[in-house]
Structures are given as structure tokens and as C-alpha cells.
Amino acid sequence: MDVMNNLKRVGLKSTLPRLKVLNIFVSEAGQHLTAEEVYKRLLADGEDIGLATVYRVLTQFEQAGLLSRHHFEGGKAIFELHHGEHHDHLVCLQCGRVEEFYDEEIEKRQKQIAEQRGFRVQDHALYIYGDCTKTDCPHRS
Amino acid sequence: MDVMNNLKRVGLKSTLPRLKVLNIFVSEAGQHLTAEEVYKRLLADGEDIGLATVYRVLTQFEQAGLLSRHHFEGGKAIFELHHGEHHDHLVCLQCGRVEEFYDEEIEKRQKQIAEQRGFRVQDHALYIYGDCTKTDCPHRS
């Protein structure tokens, strides 16, 4: 009921495809998925939803502020649940793990820099790419 | 002669397409171009170079460290001359202007954050998107 309310709140009808897609992001914390990955999960769950619909729904969710879209290295768009607070990303080049962080100091400096140069900041994206040294990093390149 | 030496230095034959492409980036400072834009400039200059070659040359230049590739919002890859020093980007959403900046404080914080979380930093990208208030901003959306 909560998820459906989310949809109504942003002016979208509560349809099955939209509920299922939203559920994928809500059900497991901190997921960063491409459209194709969302589509595959739906298929794996036995849902009969077209890839075109997935793209449409993802775009609607982004416009509604439910998801945010990122462009990491690699060209494909990646979506994640948009929790109110802004945050940036640490991406492991070995295993694809994505961690989020927020640093007040960096935020402050960015604002200062933009203002100094006469830019009104709308948005920003900071991606740090590296190798995580987690013991479970599968190093699948 | 300087440009040609650049190519030889990185182990690439000095061919006409490569010289022309490199010249586009060298001839005007601070350009950030998509493959398509590079291709159009070549055509405008009367060069008969295929788009496939442009893509191949851009990729080679990136691997050779002459150019760097970015993924701003919008999905297309954007290339710029790779001057040794790392820097980040301010992008105007109205006119597409791109300004570069470097901030020691931000760099330092990033490193700290990554290390805290067990990441060995390979690379990072910081894009600030906003509206520049320059008088010549054509606001062409």
C-alpha cells in the first residue's frame, strides 16, 4: 500500500508494471541497475513486461523524482532509488560494487567554485572509480 | 611537426585522419566534443574522413593518453585533450559551455573517503551541472 501511494502521490496510475519495477528498487537497498538488468529481473520473477515499458517506466520514475539516473563509465544509464539526500558514488572497477557517500566539505567547495565562476548549480555528480579490496570482491573485471 | 611527434611518441603512424583529428583538439583550447561533432568539423573543413575512422582514432588517442573520454548527462561520449593535470568539469545546461577546475581540497577529501572505505582510487569524475550566467550564454537549451 505504501508503494502504491508513492505512485499516486506523483501522479502515476498504479499499474502492475510500475509496481513491479518500483518493487525491485525498493525491495533491496542500494541497488544500481541498468534498464536491461531491471528487465531481466522481471523476467526472472515470471513477469511478462516488455523492455520498452521498462524504459518508459524508468523515465517516468526519474521525472517523478522516485529514481535517479546516472552515467557511469560504460555508456549505459544506471538507475537507483532516489532517497532525498544527495550523495555521490564510489564504483569498484573490478566487481562493479557501488557505494554511496556524502561529504559536506566537498559539497561546500563545489558550491563555492561554481559561484565563483558565475554558475547557478542545478545538479552534480561525483564518481570515484577504483578497486575495492573487499574480501568478497569477485574480481570479475 | 609537433603534432606529428606526438603521434610517433605514442606509437601511432602519422596518418592524415589522425593528424586532422588531433589538430581539431589542439587548435582551439578547451574543446569538449562528441565523435559526431569531430566528424562534422572534419566535413566542414573539407576532409573526407569516415565516421568509423573518427571513432577508431578517438579510441586510440584515449588509449595513448592524448585525449580523455567523459560521460556527461546525455549518454554520448565526450572527448577533450588530456593535459596532464587532472581536473573536473562545470557544465552549463543552457549553452553547453564547459569549464574546468581543480580543487586541492576536494581531491584530498576524495582520497580520504575512498581509503576509509577500502578503495584504491584509479580515477574519478566530478561534474557540476548548472546555468552559467555569462552574458553570451545563448540559452539554446
Next chain:
DNA sequence: GTATATGCAAAACTTTTGCATCCTT
């Protein structure tokens, strides 16, 4: 019942690749 959403297939776009030909060394 009406407006909107979906599925499918086709299209649009960006980027890559195969192959015959051409150019650099």
C-alpha cells in the same frame, strides 16, 4: 466508458566491426 498504459515490432541513435583497398614507412 474514457483516458492512459502496455506490448510488440520497427525505428533511431551511438558505437563497433568485417573486409577490400589505400597509405605510411
Next chain:
DNA sequence: AAGGATGCAAAAGTTTTGCATATAC
């Protein structure tokens, strides 16, 4: 002369769109 580079066309990969049908309210 030999190997690598280019152009063209075709393919591959991602995302969008047209249209008839199905669904939510």
C-alpha cells in the same frame, strides 16, 4: 614490399516510438 590504416557498409547495442490492444479509475 609489408603491415597497418581507412572507407564503406553492415552489425551490434541501447533507447525511443507508432500503433493496436489492454487496463486503471
